[in-house]
Amino acid sequence: MEPQNRKALEFLLNHPKTNHVTSDVNTETIERRSFSPKKIKIFSSKYTKLKDCPEYKFKHDREAEKVLPDIINNQVQRLVPGGDATKKCKQAFLKRRNIGVLFSGGPAPGGHNVISGLYDEIKKYNSESRLFGFLMGSDGLIESKYVEITQSLVDAYRNMGGFSMIKTGRTKIDSDHKMELSLQTCVALELDGLVVIGGDDSNTNAAFLAQRFKRAGIKVIGVPKTIDGDIQVQTDDKEILLAISFGFHSAARAFSQNISNLTSDTGSDVKYWHICKVMGRVASHLTLECAFQTHANLSLIGEELADYTDLKRIEKAKENGMIDYTAYGMTLRHLSRLICDVIVRRAAAGKNFGVMILPEGILESLNEIQVLIIKLNKIIADYNRIHDNDFHTSFPILNDKLEHLRRLARGMGDRDNFPIWNLRDDDLFNQLPIFFQEGLLTERDTHGNFQFSQVKTEKIIMDMVKEYLNILKEQGKYKIGIERSYYKSIMKNAKLVPNKFVNAIFENPDDKYLLIKESIISLKTLKQALISNDLIGPDDALPETVARIFMKSDPKFKTQAHFYGYDGRGSDPTHFDCNYTYNLGLTAFHLITNGATGQMAGIKNLEKKFDTWEPIGIPIAKLMHLEERKGNLELVIEKSLVDLNSNTFRVFKELRDEWLAAESNQDRYRRPGPVRFTGTAEEDRPITLTLNSI
Numbered sequence: 001m002e003p004q005n006r007k008a009l010e011f012l013l014n015h016p017k018t019n020h021v022t023s024d025v026n027t028e029t030i031e032r033r034s035f036s037p038k039k040i041k042i043f044s045s046k047y048t049k050l051k052d053c054p055e056y057k058f059k060h061d062r063e064a065e066k067v068l069p070d071i072i073n074n075q076v077q078r079l080v081p082g083g084d085a086t087k088k089c090k091q092a093f094l095k096r097r098n099i100g101v102l103f104s105g106g107p108a109p110g111g112h113n114v115i116s117g118l119y120d121e122i123k124k125y126n127s128e129s130r131l132f133g134f135l136m137g138s139d140g141l142i143e144s145k146y147v148e149i150t151q152s153l154v155d156a157y158r159n160m161g162g163f164s165m166i167k168t169g170r171t172k173i174d175s176d177h178k179m180e181l182s183l184q185t186c187v188a189l190e191l192d193g194l195v196v197i198g199g200d201d202s203n204t205n206a207a208f209l210a211q212r213f214k215r216a217g218i219k220v221i222g223v224p225k226t227i228d229g230d231i232q233v234q235t236d237d238k239e240i241l242l243a244i245s246f247g248f249h250s251a252a253r254a255f256s257q258n259i260s261n262l263t264s265d266t267g268s269d270v271k272y273w274h275i276c277k278v279m280g281r282v283a284s285h286l287t288l289e290c291a292f293q294t295h296a297n298l299s300l301i302g303e304e305l306a307d308y309t310d311l312k313r314i315e316k317a318k319e320n321g322m323i324d325y326t327a328y329g330m331t332l333r334h335l336s337r338l339i340c341d342v343i344v345r346r347a348a349a350g351k352n353f354g355v356m357i358l359p360e361g362i363l364e365s366l367n368e369i370q371v372l373i374i375k376l377n378k379i380i381a382d383y384n385r386i387h388d389n390d391f392h393t394s395f396p397i398l399n400d401k402l403e404h405l406r407r408l409a410r411g412m413g414d415r416d417n418f419p420i421w422n423l424r425d426d427d428l429f430n431q432l433p434i435f436f437q438e439g440l441l442t443e444r445d446t447h448g449n450f451q452f453s454q455v456k457t458e459k460i461i462m463d464m465v466k467e468y469l470n471i472l473k474e475q476g477k478y479k480i481g482i483e484r485s486y487y488k489s490i491m492k493n494a495k496l497v498p499n500k501f502v503n504a505i506f507e508n509p510d511d512k513y514l515l516i517k518e519s520i521i522s523l524k525t526l527k528q529a530l531i532s533n534d535l536i537g538p539d540d541a542l543p544e545t546v547a548r549i550f551m552k553s554d555p556k557f558k559t560q561a562h563f564y565g566y567d568g569r570g571s572d573p574t575h576f577d578c579n580y581t582y583n584l585g586l587t588a589f590h591l592i593t594n595g596a597t598g599q600m601a602g603i604k605n606l607e608k609k610f611d612t613w614e615p616i617g618i619p620i621a622k623l624m625h626l627e628e629r630k631g632n633l634e635l636v637i638e639k640s641l642v643d644l645n646s647n648t649f650r651v652f653k654e655l656r657d658e659w660l661a662a663e664s665n666q667d668r669y670r671r672p673g674p675v676r677f678t679g680t681a682e683e684d685r686p687i688t689l690t691l692n693s694i
């Protein structure tokens with residue numbers, strides 16, 4: 001490079017403006033890092049103590065009682081001021097302690113603030129106390145891979161999204177050997193406590209660790225994380241102890257901003273249906289929150305589909321003295337018909353576009369698919385148990401897997417053999433497109449969960465929708481409504497008398513949106529209609545304007561698919577999640593210091609104003625039940641699904657027709673805006689929580 005040019009380039013590179021705009025640390029990051037979350041009042045008390053709350057009752061599982069005997073009798077605990085703190089209590093607080101922390105499962109916005117809260121509180125009581133972060137989730141615990149968390153490390157991640165400070169992983173501590181190694185790590189670091197920040201499976205892990213570590217005097221506390229929002233805790237008397245897991249609000253807001261941008265695009269360009277698949281593999285909480293945030297035209301809630309019963313079919317079978325078992329639960333075919341109905345209705349009102357939200361795990365709500373998933377789980381688990389090789393290694397390609405299934409189905413002929421995979425399953429499975437067969441056979445995650453995020457669920461549904469829409473189009477039932485005022489004006493411009501043609505072309509001449517008759521499905525049939533109504537002669541050409549109107553009514557179904565998942569779960573936390581998670585970190589410290597173990601740190605009254613928030617400890621063992629995982633029954637925390645009797649769902653049911661806007665009403669899209677750290681536009685908690693608190 002010429003010396004002159006080199007000098008100019010150096011000038012440019014060293015210019016303060018260049019440095020400013022290319023720095024990794026921008027204004028948003030500076031603001032986030034310097035923000036101090038609000039602390040719940042109790043944390044301004046010098047010391048705290050725990051108060052058992054026997055009034056909060058749970059029925060527990062027998063199996064949990066058997067395998068978690070030391071923590072099954074834990075009660076809900078409330079943190080109260082320790083004003084009359086004994087010497088022992090003071091010592092406990094002021095003692096130099098070592099605590100370990102790890103992330104487990106998918107990232108969720110706010111995780112770093114759990115660590116900030118924990119760190120600040122540890123150091124507040126004793127500056128020599130130490131916090132260790134295990135790297136890559138449980139792997140770090142098992143393999144003794146950790147970092148000491150320092151002030152500068154914490155400060156770099158305050159109020160920031162992701163779990164990148166110490167990373168995460170999905171390893172399950174599912175063997176005696178892994179338990180023992182984990183214990184060794186904690187003992188070697190002289191830990192008093194371990195904080196496991198994770199979802200239902202990770203909190204399950206935390207309970208087993210608590211049981212195992214009890215004798216060593218190491219306390220284990222879980223922290224409820226998951227964007228899916230399926231960790232919620234209610235007592236047997238329906239008292240809400242934990243309204244939502246952390247990360248849900250931020251992810252839902254991030255998804256909603258994107259979905260809402262699509263509503264403004266589709267309402268402008270009026271040519272696409274945007275199909276938005278939103279994370280949430282079993283529960284549809286995220287979809288429901290996004291529906292309220294954006295007022296998208298159609299939002300499908302898995303729990304509602306699973307609850308569906310076809311009353312007509314039940315009645316019909318009853319008349320013949322039979323029970324139609326297939327009338328319970330929705331089929332894939334039925335679901336695709338429902339979606340078509342919505343598309344056709346909106347088109348009739350002139351809107352051949354829209355935005356639809358599907359939960360990622362929607363197919364699990366369909367009985368027929370769920371049965372396949374459970375059967376395949378069992379088949380794969382049985383194979384792995386009996387053989388010395390893993391199913392996916394033995395049958396690396398789809399054809400080999402299918403052949404194995406066929407062999408099982410053929411075994412049906414044998415009288416003494418009643419195989420899990422029968423000819424009917426095989427038939428149904430073979431009707432599915434190959435990509436979906438492959439999806440159903442993909443490896444389960446370490447906890448035995450079906451990996452919906454790896455399967456194009458929206459494609460299988462939308463392919464069926466497209467197929468059926470084509471049929472409806474051929475039958476003349478899928479048409480775009482033509483606004484009457486528009487029809488009149490262009491006919492007049494073309495010197496044609498609108499009233500003369502209207503009855504011949506349209507089936508509803510008096511409505512705001514005119515629908516071309518079902519029998520008119522081509523320019524040829526249109527011309528025929530005009531001839532038979534004596535509007536033109538057989539040798540006349542079709543008036544150009546009439547042909548144009550027909551073309552405008554002829555729908556093309558064009559879709560754009562979007563997946564909202566990893567982007568939102570990596571988003572920076574909302575104010576709600578910043579405050580929530582920071583206080584969870586503080587709560588975890590106070591639980592450990594007060595000697596609790598096998599508890600999940602929680603905040604009661606999240607659905608209400610911040611002033612009413614209350615830190616509590618929730619007994620994890622009492623939340624467990626037996627669930628099918630990898631073909632076996634395993635003890636895990638029960639997931640909270642969308643409650644179809646909740647305020648939120650009842651309001652949703654009432655409003656969804658408005659949002660669908662399938663009559664001549666306007667679209668009612670809502671603009672939630674971005675996740676903003678400053679300003680006042682952002683709601684202070686999820687809409688679904690607000691509704692449920694009424």
Ligand code: FBP
Pocket residue numbers: 104105106107108199200225226227228279280281360445452453569
């Ligand atoms: P957690 O249950 O661990 O919080 O994870 C939730 C989730 O984001 C789901 O919504 C999604 O189906 C899944 O993780 C994706 O898993 P992966 O990160 O393995 O692709």
